Amino acid sequence: MKSIVLETKELTKFYKHIKVVDSINLKMEEGDIFGFLGPNGAGKTTTILMILGLTEPTSGNVEVFNFNSTREPLNVKKITSYLPENVGFYEDLTAQENLKYITRLNNIQDKKANIKIKEALEIVGILKVGNIEVKKFSHGMKQRLGIASVLIKEPKLAILDEPTSGIDPKGVEEILELIVKMNKEKNITVLISSHLLYQVQKICNKIGIISQGKLVAQGSIEKISQELIKEKKENTIEVNVSDKLSSSFIESVKKMEGVVKIKKKLSDYSLEEIYKNYFREG
Amino acid sequence: MSGLKVVFWKELADNLGSRKFLILFIIICLTAISIVYTLSQNIGEYVDELSTDYMFLNLFSSSAGNLPSFIFFVSFFGPIIGIVFGFDAINGERSQGTISTVLSQPIYRDTFINGKFLAGLSTIALMLISIIMIILGLQLRIFGIISSLEELLRMIIFFIASVVYIGFWMSMAILFSIIFRQTTTSILLSLMIWIFFAFFILMISSVIANQIAPIDPQNYTLEMLIKNDSIKSLIEHVSPVVLIQEISTVILNPLVRTFDISSLIQANSLIPSPLPLSLSLLVIWPQFIGLTALMVICFATSYIIFMRQEIRST
Numbered sequence: 001m002k003s004i005v006l007e008t009k010e011l012t013k014f015y016k017h018i019k020v021v022d023s024i025n026l027k028m029e030e031g032d033i034f035g036f037l038g039p040n041g042a043g044k045t046t047t048i049l050m051i052l053g054l055t056e057p058t059s060g061n062v063e064v065f066n067f068n069s070t071r072e073p074l075n076v077k078k079i080t081s082y083l084p085e086n087v088g089f090y091e092d093l094t095a096q097e098n099l100k101y102i103t104r105l106n107n108i109q110d111k112k113a114n115i116k117i118k119e120a121l122e123i124v125g126i127l128k129v130g131n132i133e134v135k136k137f138s139h140g141m142k143q144r145l146g147i148a149s150v151l152i153k154e155p156k157l158a159i160l161d162e163p164t165s166g167i168d169p170k171g172v173e174e175i176l177e178l179i180v181k182m183n184k185e186k187n188i189t190v191l192i193s194s195h196l197l198y199q200v201q202k203i204c205n206k207i208g209i210i211s212q213g214k215l216v217a218q219g220s221i222e223k224i225s226q227e228l229i230k231e232k233k234e235n236t237i238e239v240n241v242s243d244k245l246s247s248s249f250i251e252s253v254k255k256m257e258g259v260v261k262i263k264k265k266l267s268d269y270s271l272e273e274i275y276k277n278y279f280r281e282g
Numbered sequence: 283m284s285g286l287k288v289v290f291w292k293e294l295a296d297n298l299g300s301r302k303f304l305i306l307f308i309i310i311c312l313t314a315i316s317i318v319y320t321l322s323q324n325i326g327e328y329v330d331e332l333s334t335d336y337m338f339l340n341l342f343s344s345s346a347g348n349l350p351s352f353i354f355f356v357s358f359f360g361p362i363i364g365i366v367f368g369f370d371a372i373n374g375e376r377s378q379g380t381i382s383t384v385l386s387q388p389i390y391r392d393t394f395i396n397g398k399f400l401a402g403l404s405t406i407a408l409m410l411i412s413i414i415m416i417i418l419g420l421q422l423r424i425f426g427i428i429s430s431l432e433e434l435l436r437m438i439i440f441f442i443a444s445v446v447y448i449g450f451w452m453s454m455a456i457l458f459s460i461i462f463r464q465t466t467t468s469i470l471l472s473l474m475i476w477i478f479f480a481f482f483i484l485m486i487s488s489v490i491a492n493q494i495a496p497i498d499p500q501n502y503t504l505e506m507l508i509k510n511d512s513i514k515s516l517i518e519h520v521s522p523v524v525l526i527q528e529i530s531t532v533i534l535n536p537l538v539r540t541f542d543i544s545s546l547i548q549a550n551s552l553i554p555s556p557l558p559l560s561l562s563l564l565v566i567w568p569q570f571i572g573l574t575a576l577m578v579i580c581f582a583t584s585y586i587i588f589m590r591q592e593i594r595s596t
Contacts, residue, residue, distance in 0.1 A: 045594070049592065049593065049594060052386055054382070054385060054386065054592065054593040054594070055592040055593065055594070056590075074388050074389075074390065075388075077386055077387060077388040077389075078388040080386075081386070082382065082383075082386035084379065084382035084383065084386070084595055085595075086379050086595060087379060087382075087383060088375075088378045088379020088380040088381075088382070088383060088595060089378075089379075089380060089383065090296075090378070090380055091378065092296075092299075101288070101292055101384075102383070102387060104288040104292075105285060105288055105289075105384065105387040105388070105389055106387055106388060107284055107285075107388075149383065153387075
């Protein structure tokens with residue numbers, strides 16, 4: 001039995017009279033990469049803020065490693081790293097100075113901190129620009145620095161809010177790789193919130209889908225899709241075929257028992273695959 | 283506590299290294315030096331009523347020709363210094379997105395705002411101390427005499443009062459930076475309140491006083507005058523600008539005994555002689571308490587609002 005990292009019970013938040021988060025019951029176990037998915041404005045960020053104790057829930061509670069986020073936020077923040085959406089750094093300070101400030105706030109001694117800063121910058125691949133002021137960084141570099149700031153704390157739980165938004169496909173892949181690495185090598189449980197489903201599904205072992213403040217599904221992707229199949233009584237199978245296939249084959253498959261729908265894809269390659277093919281070197 | 287130290291030193295370094303500090307510091311230094319220099323050139327011309335026992339203090343409190351006095355300078359430009367160091371304290375961090383990064387670290391939320399407030403106060407104190415030191419040095423150079431202990435004490439009290447005064451404007455600006463998401467809103471509102479307290483309150487107070495207790499110009503009595511004046515001064519004393527002007531006048535000019543019109547009439551029959559420090563302090567004690575209270579109220583309000591606010595970058 002894996003230990004429980006995060007558990008929310010009937011978590012609810014009102015803004016004035018609008019229910020933004022509606023009785024959410026999340027559960028994460030140690031070693032999970034949990035995809036917290038939902039469209040913009042579904043209540044993802046608000047839920048995360050409540051997990052970190054940065055805003056108070058209207059009702060319900062959150063426990064991170066058995067610490068209550070509202071009453072013991074300091075204990076929660078000691079073992080949790082947070083990468084906010086559009087992470088910000090002090091523009092006039094260099095990447096290293098920004099990380100140094102974070103280590104000082106975490107009470108890490110300077111000597112130890114310097115080694116950790118180098119290590120973290122190395123992992124995310126921006127060690128070379130560590131002495132450059134953050135105002136000269138691109139969005140992608142800032143995001144990498146954000147991940148370095150998550151790593152530097154050596155947390156048990158990392159909460160990443162939209163870590164891939166505004167990043168080019170190649171960068172997305174590298175960031176996702178970093179997240180998997182962080183999860184496997186440092187044994188950090190990860191919560192990723194995102195509205196870009198297909199990106200996140202590659203690395204998550206569990207997902208939770210939130211819509212209009214309500215958690216509509218939770219569990220492993222297989223489990224949720226099984227449920228969906230049962231509900232719809234339909235399943236989708238993708239078959240890759242050679243370019244010489246005759247159209248009569250498609251007709252014959254259509255007539256077979258149990259086939260509901262057959263569709264030929266208009267383009268053979270998705271834009272993402274094309275992009276990756278051409279910019280592999282970039 | 284360690285978190286407070288970290289935030290404090292970082293903010294202090296930010297303040298001292300910022301361009302706004304450099305610009306303000308240069309302007310203030312130049313003005314202060316020019317005031318002292320002009321005064322010292324024509325000291326006999328402008329200062330006649332003050333006893334020569336308080337030569338040092340003269341330079342702070344008297345004005346020379348077109349140039350205002352140093353007291354006026356502090357009361358007038360102090361607010362700008364305070365506002366500049368406070369107006370983007372919180373909403374600047376919000377728009378930069380750093381507030382979430384910092385507050386997701388294991389520090390209490392009040393550590394952040396306390397650290398900022400203390401760093402701002404220290405910056406102001408450093409600024410004032412260096413200016414006062416420059417003036418003292420210049421005087422030493424020009425007159426070649428050392429100030430007496432009482433003069434020194436008076437200057438220290440003036441310094442503390444000025445820090446509290448500028449601290450009030452800073453905490454007010456911090457309050458607005460917490461309430462409003464836009465830095466432009468917080469700076470504009472701060473400046474508006476400064477203009478109100480510095481200029482408009484003087485007009486409004488006399489208008490209201492004349493309405494409530496009108497003075498008949500043909501046939502006025504002493505009671506009429508006193509009533510009118512007490513209403514006027516009651517309203518004016520809400521303004522920190524008036525408070526600091528009275529504090530610094532009394533502290534830096536030992537001849538001033540009172541601002542109350544009825545006691546002024548009585549004091550007319552007295553031989554003008556300087557007040558000892560303890561009595562000067564007694565005269566301005568209420569003003570001093572009022573000024574401190576204003577600062578504390580502003581800071582406490584911002585503290586309470588910030589503690590209950592949601593930490594989200596905009």
